[in-house]
Amino acid sequence: MSSNSKKIPNIKCNVCHKKINKEQIIDKDFIEIKQYWGYFTSRDQQFLHCIICEECWDRIEEYIETLGGKVDKYRYDMLSGEILGTEKSEIEKVKKQNAKHKNR
């Protein structure tokens, strides 16, 4: 076995059981939830792991909204991982930049 050969893990969506393909793994096109529940919780020292594909996540996000909740979303820089701002503020920034160009 070559040490240079990077093995792509065989992972599936925990909701629809579809295989997460190589491109989806590279593009981070899925959600991974990992949780180590604490000592005095009702899930006492339970480790939870869940993979969710983008399609299933869309449904889960909609479900959260039907419960009155909201998922916080931000734009980030893929290279540095730096958080750039909320989706809303990023959209406003782009609108302002576009307006400046139009006025020239």
Ligand SMILES: [Zn+2]
């Ligand atoms: Zn799925």
